[in-house]
Every structure is written in structure tokens, then in C-alpha cells.
Amino acid sequence: MALPETIGTVLVTALKLKSSHAGNEANTKALLIEPLVSALGWDLSDIDTVGREVKVFDGTFLDYALKVDSVPRVYLEAKGISENLDDKKFMSQTINYANNDGVLWCVLTNGLRYRVYKTNEPVAMDQKLLFEVDLADDSEPRSQKAKVLGLISRIAVEDGSLDAFGDRVFTDTRVRKALAELAAAPPESFLSAVTDKLGHPVVPPGALHRSLARVLDASVPSAPMGPTPLGPPKPPVGPPGPAKSHEYDLEAQHLANKSSLIRELWEDLDRCALSLGSDVTRRVRKYYVGYFRGKRSFCTIEIQKGRLLVYLSLSTESAQPWNHQVMRDVSKIGHFGMGGVEYSLVTVDQLDEVRKLIVLAYGQHTESSGSEPRRT
Numbered sequence: 001m002a003l004p005e006t007i008g009t010v011l012v013t014a015l016k017l018k019s020s021h022a023g024n025e026a027n028t029k030a031l032l033i034e035p036l037v038s039a040l041g042w043d044l045s046d047i048d049t050v051g052r053e054v055k056v057f058d059g060t061f062l063d064y065a066l067k068v069d070s071v072p073r074v075y076l077e078a079k080g081i082s083e084n085l086d087d088k089k090f091m092s093q094t095i096n097y098a099n100n101d102g103v104l105w106c107v108l109t110n111g112l113r114y115r116v117y118k119t120n121e122p123v124a125m126d127q128k129l130l131f132e133v134d135l136a137d138d139s140e141p142r143s144q145k146a147k148v149l150g151l152i153s154r155i156a157v158e159d160g161s162l163d164a165f166g167d168r169v170f171t172d173t174r175v176r177k178a179l180a181e182l183a184a185a186p187p188e189s190f191l192s193a194v195t196d197k198l199g200h201p202v203v204p205p206g207a208l209h210r211s212l213a214r215v216l217d218a219s220v221p222s223a224p225m226g227p228t229p230l231g232p233p234k235p236p237v238g239p240p241g242p243a244k245s246h247e248y249d250l251e252a253q254h255l256a257n258k259s260s261l262i263r264e265l266w267e268d269l270d271r272c273a274l275s276l277g278s279d280v281t282r283r284v285r286k287y288y289v290g291y292f293r294g295k296r297s298f299c300t301i302e303i304q305k306g307r308l309l310v311y312l313s314l315s316t317e318s319a320q321p322w323n324h325q326v327m328r329d330v331s332k333i334g335h336f337g338m339g340g341v342e343y344s345l346v347t348v349d350q351l352d353e354v355r356k357l358i359v360l361a362y363g364q365h366t367e368s369s370g371s372e373p374r375r376t
Contacts, residue, residue, distance in 0.1 A: 003146040006039035007135055014081060014112055014136070023081030023111075029063065032111030033078050041154035042066050049154070057100040065103075068158045075106040083110045086257075088125070095119050095128060105162060107152060112136045115259075116152060118166050130166055131261040132305055140306055143325065144346045148306070168348055169264045176216075176267075183209075183216035248284045254303045265308050265345055266301065272355045273299055276362045287336035291358075298361040300337030308345040310354055311337030312361040319357060326350065 001009070013031050017023040034044055043049045051065040051072070064076040077094040079085065085108055098106035099119040108115045112135045117128045133145050156162045182190055191208060203211070248254075255263060266289075273291040274280055283290045288311075290300040302309040312319060316329045319341045331340035339361070343354050 001035075001039060003036075003039045003149065004142040006035055007142045007145060010036055010111070011135060017081055025078060025080040028081045028111040029078045032081065033064075033076075033109060036149075037064070037066070037076070040149065040152060056097045060097075062097050066152075066154070066157070068154070072101070072103050073105065073157050074152060075101070075103050077106065077108050079108070079110045081111045085110055085113050085115055091115075091117075092125055095125060105152070105157070105166075114149060114152075118170060121170050126257070127260065129259045130169060131259045134306055137306060139304075140344070140346075141325075144307065144344060148346055165348070169260050173260065173264055173267075179216045183212040186212060246286075248286055250284045250289070253284065253286065254289060258303065258305065261347070262303065262305065262308065265348065265351070266303055268348075268351055269299075269301060269308070269310065269345075269354065269358065272358055273362075276359065280362070290338065293362060297338040299358050300339060302336050306346065309335075309337065310343040310345055310358070311335065311339035312341045312343065312357050313339040314341045314357065314361050314364065316341065318360065318364055323353065 010032050014023075017027055017031065037050070038044055048070045049067055051067065052063065054062045054065040054072075054075075056062050056075075062075055063078040065072040066074040066076060075094070075098040077090070077097065079090060083090070085091075090108055094106050094108040095117050098104070098117075104119055106117050106119055108117070114133045114135075116130045116132070118130050119128065121128050131148055131151070133148050134140075135145060150156055151162050151165055186209060191205065194208065194212070195202065198208075255266070258266075270282070270289075274282060277293070279293050281292050283292065288300045288302045290297050292298070296313070298313045300311045302311070311330070315331075316322065319327065323343075326344045326346075328342050329340065330342045335342065341357075343357060345351075345354055
């Protein structure tokens with residue numbers, strides 16, 4: 001059975017387990033987890049491919065070891081359907097099982113939520129989460145859930161796709177952060193190397209420093225201050241910004257408890273939108289993050305656990321090419337963001353497409369493109 005169909009079957013079975021109060025760990029494994037593991041290409045009848053009740057480093061037992069050429073590549077720890085996977089003891093148990101046995105990837109699941117961790121990342125335990133898929137979240141299409149879950153399929157693990165995906169999310173984030181720190185306080189050797197590469201005409205040190213900060217997402221150093229001007233301060237030059245409203249803390253309101261994948265997707269689009277022009281401002285609202293050109297919105301992003309919903313100030317005619325699998329017309333549907341076109345972003349290979357749409361929305365921005373939304 002194909003993975004999307006298996007997800008549908010699992011959801012039906014899950015309802016039965018919940019209604020009959022039979023969602024213990026044994027039933028969850030047999031009726032929910034094992035069908036999905038099988039649909040992901042792991043042969044449950046082959047002990048060289050799937051090990052059950054595997055003894056781990058401290059003498060306790062892990063539920064499943066998923067193997068390639070008889071070598072464990074993914075550890076999977078199962079809990080009953082009613083267990084809360086946000087419990088830190090479950091997370092640390094699963095990651096420690098894998099990390100102490102030298103297994104790079106591990107999965108924690110209750111049959112409905114699947115949380116995938118990279119065990120050797122040098123970050124806090126909760127930041128090792130690569131992605132999360134909630135089968136019971138009916139706001140996300142099953143095809144998109146299947147696409148992300150496919151990263152822990154036997155094929156993806158065997159051919160290195162999961163490793164490459166993890167590198168793109170985790171390693172690129174670390175490299176970007178390191179470069180930003182270099183740009184914020186560049187050592188002389190770094191500035192000299194860039195200056196040599198630039199050639200002539202020579203870029204003055206101050207201008208080079210500010211350019212590095214902009215390009216590498218660091219804090220832009222302030223320009224030297226001249227004498228204090230006499231009289232009242234002059235109004236800022238440029239188009240007026242959006243109407244003032246309550247600003248929320250980005251981390252606390254939108255990014256807390258989100259996977260590294262979701263953070264990477266948002267950071268990429270955030271950089272894209274803010275780089276489009278000096279007239280772009282960002283507003284952090286309660287339910288979304290909005291990007292404005294002057295007073296009008298051209299893009300808003302709703303950050304969910306399993307995806308980003310990107311709302312674009314475009315018509316269905318102008319949002320081309322139209323990808324019916326991830327885009328829909330929401331011009332007559334209530335939603336948190338502003339814009340008539342919705343794009344559902346779940347993985348990094350969609351980024352090029354959605355970036356182009358954001359650029360298009362910025363360029364085709366009109367006075368009618370935005371107003372403060374109200375969800376209906």
C-alpha cells in the first residue's frame with residue numbers, strides 16, 4: 001500500500017483504538033507503527049532489516065532498530081497513542097539510546113506523531129529535532145506528510161538522502177551563524193582576504209564591513225555619528241511603514257518548540273523577503289509574521305509545527321506557474337495571513353519556487369494588497 005493510503009488507514013485505526021481505550025503500546029506498535037514502517041520500505045519480516053526489542057547500552061531495550069546491510073541506521077522508540085511526546089524524559093531516552101550506540105538518527109513516535117532527531121548535533125537536546133509529522137493534523141495534505149516521512153524510508157536512509165537533508169538543515173545553519181559572527185566582528189585577516197578577492201576599485205573598510213554584515217545576516221554596524229544637529233529631528237526618509245500594532249516576541253510566539261527544519265525554512269524566507277528592498281519592514285503579529293512594502297503587505301507567514309503557510313498578495317492569474325499540489329486560492333477563505341494565494345511549504349526543495357513567488361508579490365505590490373486580517 002502506498003504511503004498516503006497507509007496514513008489514511010492508520011488514522012481510521014487510531015480512532016478505533018482511542019474510542020475503545022485500547023491504545024496501549026502493544027496495540028500502537030502492531031496496528032499503527034508497523035504498517036507505516038512497512039510502507040516506508042522496511043521489511044518487518046527480515047531481522048537483518050528490522051530488529052525488535054533491541055538491547056541497548058544500559059541493558060534496556062529499544063523497540064525497533066532499522067538497518068541497512070544489517071547495520072542499525074535509525075533507532076525507533078514507540079509509546080502508546082495517548083502518551084505526550086513533549087515529555088522530556090521520552091526525548092532524552094530515545095536520543096541517548098541512539099547516541100550511545102553510535103546511531104546517527106532516531107525517531108520517537110506514539111503512532112500519530114513522528115519526531116526525527118539527529119543525535120550528534122552539538123546543540124541542546126530539544127534542538128536536535130530535525131522535523132516532526134503529525135498524522136492527525138488534518139490541515140496538512142497527506143501527500144505532504146508522506147513526502148516528509150519519506151526521509152526516513154529505507155531508500156532515503158540507504159542512498160544518503162536523510163543524511164544530506166540533515167546536513168542542509170543543521171550544518172548550513174551552523175555555517176551561516178559562524179559567518180554572521182565573522183561579519184559582525186571581522187578579523188583583519190578575513191577583511192584582507194575579501195579585499196584581495198574584490199580587487200579594484202578598493203572598497204573602504206567601513207563600507208566593506210557594512211556590506212559583509214548585510215550579505216551574511218549580521219548586525220549592521222552604525223555609520224559614524226557627526227555633530228548633533230540643531231532643532232527638532234527630521235522625519236525618516238522613505239515610504240511610510242505599516243500601521244503600528246502590538247509586536248510579539250518572534251522566538252516565544254512563533255519559533256519555540258519548532259523543529260530545525262521549520263526554523264531553517266522560515267529563516268530562508270525571512271532573508272529573502274527582507275533583502276528585496278530598503279522599503280521592506282517585518283511585523284511580528286500574534287498569529288503570523290508579516291512583510292510590508294511601505295504600508296501594504298506583500299507576504300505573510302504562519303509558522304506551524306509541520307509546515308509554513310505562506311500567504312502572497314497575488315491573484316491566481318498572477319501567481320504563475322501554479323502548483324496545485326501546494327497552492328490554493330484563499331481570496332474568499334478566512335485565514336491568519338494577508339494575501340489571496342496560499343503556499344504550503346514543508347521541505348527545502350520547495351524553497352526556490354516559493355522565493356520566486358515572494359519576489360513576484362513584492363514586485364506586483366499594489367495599494368489593495370493588504371489590510372489587517374481577521375480569521376473567520
